[in-house]
Amino acid sequence: MDEAQSLVADAATRIFRDLGDPQTINGIDDGSWRAPLWQALEESGLTTAWVSDELGGAGAGMGAGFAVLRVAGEFAAAVPLAETLLGGWLLEQGSIVLPGGSLSVAPTKRGDVITLNTDGTLSGSARSVSFATEVDHLVVLAGDTVALVKRTDCAIQDGTNMAGEPLNHVNFTGVTPKQTAKLQNGVNGNALTMMGAATRSMQMAGALQTVLEISVQYAEERVAFGKPIAKFQAVQHNLARLGEEAAAAIAIASSMAYSVENMDTWTDPGLYLDIASAKIRVGEAAGEGGAIGHQAFGAIGFTQEHILHRFVQRLWSWRDDFDSEAVWAVELGRRVAARGGESLWHGLTAA
Amino acid sequence: MSVAIQFDPIRLPPEAEALRVEVRAFLKEELALGTFEPHASRRPNPEFSRKVGERGWIGITWPKEYGGQERSFLERYVINEEFLFAGAPIRKHFTADRQSGPVLIKYASDRIKQDILPRIIKGEVSFCIGMSEPNSGSDLFAASTKAERTDDGWLINGAKLWTSLAHEADYMIGLFRTSPSTKDNRRHGLSQFVVDMKTPGISTRPVLHPNGNHEFNEVIFENALLPLDNLLGEADMAWKQATSELAYERSGSERFLETGQVLFELIDFIGENPDNREAEGLGRLVAQLHTLRRMSISVAGMLHAGKEPVLEASVVKDLGTVWEQALPSIARDLSAFVDKDPGNRMRFEEILARNITIAPKLTIQGGTTEVLRGIVARGLGLR
Numbered sequence: 001m002d003e004a005q006s007l008v009a010d011a012a013t014r015i016f017r018d019l020g021d022p023q024t025i026n027g028i029d030d031g032s033w034r035a036p037l038w039q040a041l042e043e044s045g046l047t048t049a050w051v052s053d054e055l056g057g058a059g060a061g062m063g064a065g066f067a068v069l070r071v072a073g074e075f076a077a078a079v080p081l082a083e084t085l086l087g088g089w090l091l092e093q094g095s096i097v098l099p100g101g102s103l104s105v106a107p108t109k110r111g112d113v114i115t116l117n118t119d120g121t122l123s124g125s126a127r128s129v130s131f132a133t134e135v136d137h138l139v140v141l142a143g144d145t146v147a148l149v150k151r152t153d154c155a156i157q158d159g160t161n162m163a164g165e166p167l168n169h170v171n172f173t174g175v176t177p178k179q180t181a182k183l184q185n186g187v188n189g190n191a192l193t194m195m196g197a198a199t200r201s202m203q204m205a206g207a208l209q210t211v212l213e214i215s216v217q218y219a220e221e222r223v224a225f226g227k228p229i230a231k232f233q234a235v236q237h238n239l240a241r242l243g244e245e246a247a248a249a250i251a252i253a254s255s256m257a258y259s260v261e262n263m264d265t266w267t268d269p270g271l272y273l274d275i276a277s278a279k280i281r282v283g284e285a286a287g288e289g290g291a292i293g294h295q296a297f298g299a300i301g302f303t304q305e306h307i308l309h310r311f312v313q314r315l316w317s318w319r320d321d322f323d324s325e326a327v328w329a330v331e332l333g334r335r336v337a338a339r340g341g342e343s344l345w346h347g348l349t350a351a
Numbered sequence: 352m353s354v355a356i357q358f359d360p361i362r363l364p365p366e367a368e369a370l371r372v373e374v375r376a377f378l379k380e381e382l383a384l385g386t387f388e389p390h391a392s393r394r395p396n397p398e399f400s401r402k403v404g405e406r407g408w409i410g411i412t413w414p415k416e417y418g419g420q421e422r423s424f425l426e427r428y429v430i431n432e433e434f435l436f437a438g439a440p441i442r443k444h445f446t447a448d449r450q451s452g453p454v455l456i457k458y459a460s461d462r463i464k465q466d467i468l469p470r471i472i473k474g475e476v477s478f479c480i481g482m483s484e485p486n487s488g489s490d491l492f493a494a495s496t497k498a499e500r501t502d503d504g505w506l507i508n509g510a511k512l513w514t515s516l517a518h519e520a521d522y523m524i525g526l527f528r529t530s531p532s533t534k535d536n537r538r539h540g541l542s543q544f545v546v547d548m549k550t551p552g553i554s555t556r557p558v559l560h561p562n563g564n565h566e567f568n569e570v571i572f573e574n575a576l577l578p579l580d581n582l583l584g585e586a587d588m589a590w591k592q593a594t595s596e597l598a599y600e601r602s603g604s605e606r607f608l609e610t611g612q613v614l615f616e617l618i619d620f621i622g623e624n625p626d627n628r629e630a631e632g633l634g635r636l637v638a639q640l641h642t643l644r645r646m647s648i649s650v651a652g653m654l655h656a657g658k659e660p661v662l663e664a665s666v667v668k669d670l671g672t673v674w675e676q677a678l679p680s681i682a683r684d685l686s687a688f689v690d691k692d693p694g695n696r697m698r699f700e701e702i703l704a705r706n707i708t709i710a711p712k713l714t715i716q717g718g719t720t721e722v723l724r725g726i727v728a729r730g731l732g733l734r
């Protein structure tokens with residue numbers, strides 16, 4: 001992280017700490033904390049880090065955006081920050097000026113296809129669109145076109161992810177976008193899936209770090225059998241495993257962010273390897289790390305009044321977004337198999 | 352570490368990638384000449400090590416006054432990983448290059464350095480590491496082999512056990528007891544020495560692996576006399592000296608590539624059109640391997656920057672050795688439904704069997720899983 005990225009990360013951390021502290025918001029059932037938090041994020045420009053000044057964004061750059069995402073993961077607050085960053089990035093690829101407000105993107109899975117008809121309407125639907133019922137606009141990739149769509153124009157089914165955040169099936173058929181533009185820079189459906197996977201991977205790395213921190217802290221405080229449970233070797237080794245999984249997640253997510261920041265083309269095999277590996281490996285770490293966190297906290301952590309679920313349930317939901325680790329692994333495995341063993345070594349060392 | 356886990360995204364610099372091209376060309380040439388057969392040799396290959404030495408690829412980071420080139424640790428990283436991938440016979444010079452040489456540079460007398468380092472660099476001498484004893488494996492501080500200071504030198508008595516390659520090594524870096532441990536510091540009292548294996552009073556006895564391989568040995572010391580200046584660093588203070596060595600020893604590619612041949616061969620065995628199960632298995636293995644390599648290079652970058660990433664290196668070794676240990680079993684499962692012979696069935700099955708039998712040692716040598724997790728737990732503030 002360079003100095004500018006650190007500054008952005010610090011700014012994000014301050015806002016989340018003041019207005020989105022997990023312990024505080026966990027006790028507020030009516031969600032009244034969300035509007036002030038979102039407003040502060042918007043006013044600081046953090047929600048538009050990936051959009052250039054000319055198009056109405058903060059122009060902070062890819063690296064800064066990933067730094068924000070890591071902080072967003074560390075706090076795991078139910079606001080569409082990642083979705084708005086990603087939506088802004090996609091609009092930028094068609095040079096569409098930011099409409100303001102919150103965004104989400106579609107499609108989020110390789111299998112879903114949305115098309116732009118000659119009459120200017122869209123056809124098709126998308127599964128698993130995060131926060132679709134809440135955001136102001138949806139940014140839709142339809143073939144070689146990016147379309148800006150008003151949320152209220154779409155048919156959206158109710159639904160939530162494991163953490164209770166909106167996760168919706170959205171039908172775009174018959175919807176006329178507010179604006180459309182041809183995608184530039186070689187961006188297509190694959191690139192969107194890659195950027196979405198990159199976004200979620202970084203959020204998960206951040207959330208894993210928090211699971212590690214609160215688990216370690218708890219183990220030092222919780223006394224059982226006459227001593228802090230951190231003194232038991234079985235607990236130490238479990239938490240060491242959690243630390244290693246968090247380390248792996250942070251390492252590959254950081255590497256992936258670096259690759260995106262310095263990329264030339266979306267077809268670069270090294271970029272693909274970094275993003276696919278991040279989504280797969282961080283997803284695996286999310287599975288194991290979340291489970292170890294729960295084991296460390298025991299019954300206390302398995303309650304709504306404790307904050308652990310805020311992180312674990314998001315980890316376990318996010319790993320499904322923009323294709324799960326299994327889907328990514330099959331695709332990566334097919335690519336590797338098609339080229340043979342020696343090519344894999346050349347690919348790994350060239351990445 | 353609990354506050355901020357840092358594995359910075361390090362990329363190998365252009366000079367390291369340029370060196371990779373040279374190393375690959377060299378390996379191709381030597382293969383064509385028949386100097387070695389990939390992954391086949393269980394024996395040291397003096398000719399190969401000598402040729403590597405001629406290229407200047409042993410001790411490449413070491414000071415020029417001893418014949419080194421003062422090139423970067425990241426360049427060494429590339430040489431190491433290319434040799435490992437190619438299955439090159441590096442056994443003769445590997446230990447000396449990785450850790451014994453750096454220990455000598457840091458702690459040996461000038462006489463020793465002038466005598467031994469140039470010969471390591473030429474690929475002429477090999478080292479073993481004398482740490483474990485019958486009653487001292489993971490718990491190194493229980494070592495009891497004695498070094499007694501006399502007017503003529505250090506008198507060594509006792510035995511080391513499970514010492515890899517002692518029977519072919521020219522030298523050992525040994526850990527011997529020079530004083531009893533103290534009440535408040537049980538780590539006190541051990542010292543590191545460089546030992547010429549031809550010293551009278553030293554004998555080795557093979558201790559075979561379950562598959563009959565001769566790697567381990569018992570090394571017996573009966574009144575073996577070492578020159579006084581063979582002591583490395585300060586007497587009784589070995590516990591303080593070992594730390595940076597461990598970061599080098601624990602974070603390299605050999606901590607996840609030891610069974611790597613299985614993966615590359617598996618890919619060719621499964622062929623171009625894997626089913627979903629095979630493809631998913633391959634994809635996960637590749638993602639895990641790529642992540643390990645990124646982490647390992649990140650640690651190499653920290654070493655290059657002069658840091659002592661002992662904790663991070665322990666993370667890499669635990670994740671890496673557990674991964675390389677599981678790899679042959681996963682490959683066995685993934686290959687179970689390949690019913691045709693893509694041309695390498697015999698070869699694949701032989702490689703698989705060999706690696707399944709060596710797998711258990713991978714999480715023991717150089718720091719067991721349990722020891723490493725203890726170090727990570729300490730890094731997290733739990734101990």
